[in-house]
Amino acid sequence: MASLDNELDRAGRMPPTDRTSRVPTTGAGLRNAPILANRNLRPAVLVVAAIAAVAIIGALVAFGPELWNFFTNGEAVRAWVDAQGPFAPVAMAALVIAQIIIAVLPGEPVELAAGYLFGFWEGTTICFVGGLVGTVLVTALVKTLGMRIVRLFFTREQTEGVAWLRDSARFELIMFVVFLIPGTPKDILTYAAGLTTCPWWRIALITCVGRIPSIVTSTLAAGFASEGNWTAAVMTGVITAALVGAGTIAFAAIRRREQNKAKRG
Template sequence: MRVFSSPADRRRALLALLGVLVGFVGLYVAVRQYLPFLMDARALRAWVAEFGPLAPLAFVIVQAVQVVVAPIPGQAIALMGGYLFGPVAGTVYSLLGVLIGSAIAFQLAKRFGRPFVERVFHEEIVAGFDGFVERIGVPGLFLFVVVPGLPDDMICFLSGLTTWRLRTFLPVMALGRLPSYALTVYAGDELANGRAGLALGLLALVAVLSVAGYYNQDRIRAFVESIAG
């Protein structure tokens, strides 16, 4: 099966991927040149540790807010989590924040209903996903959120419009989001340890998967529905 449905999609995907990679490299060079103290991961982690539990608490809050408000990509925050807290704690804090944000989005939609969700997202977009979560069920939702680049934050709101319970929804989100977040956190830890080549390789992998997912949303939705159905 082709990854992209047309040459135009393939060109757009390559340009987007190139932009992401250039952005990461540019950020790395800029930080190294103008904010060199951030390159001393050991000193930075020691400084963060001085704040005690406030540092991970603040990180978890930021990660939760990005799910509901989405001004910052969650992967960028996860990368910072790996750099500041290491692979294990960074993954735990990232996933905890994402799950808290997902639960808030789910409960807001459950409490205020479709009109609220249509104010957060355009009503035509919401209409395009009518019944999607109900049709695909638990296995389908896992397949949908495990692919980076798909609108998984929006799915949190849409899931709140279904008859699902929070105790069913959250484990699916945790398992589905874990792989890409763990990879990104690990990349952040590799940056902290001075292994920029491996870190950029991991970020490139996540970027490739994200771009492919973004430009194949409709095909992935159709595939998930066919499997779940």
């Protein structure tokens, strides 16, 4: 199976890199290394992280008990959200969009927050709309900038790890099945899909419909929790965890089978 980077190099969509190392560190290759893995930025990142940690700890000590009492009261939280008017759902949708674009952020906490703050139906709608907009933006960026935008968030190993999906003859069907399974790495797959010749609207349709099971389980559990129905919330969480475990196994099996087919082909 050909390397994604090699194919895109020949297409002229990315500058040449130093092939002697897995993660280029100098010259043009540095531009293709993921920014978040750049060693030169690590000291600054550590300082910022330390300052943020101290600020968070201080805030928790000062306001923790009051915030806990507020956020564990679903009715009070929902009333506060309603008081924000149309700004609240727009801000929540923007957070969903940002999570999909930044990609390194996990999506489940955002979906749980949407379900808790807005309830099942509105939270699901917000996640679906935000997911649609985020997917279209990611697809447009990848189709325009190619591997240059992918390298901002993912290493070479990560992109090569999903090359089997891009190279599959049944790309669209397999991508849809993979997106239906909770627990699969949907965000990197969205970026990988943008590297194919599949039209943007088909990618958006496949990924958004495929995200529905993951969104529904998260917002449903959080919605039950906000209503104080902890039994239903825990049961939904257990079912979701089981689906995630099964999804991880199924994803590994699908990837292994497609990689074996590519080797035989």
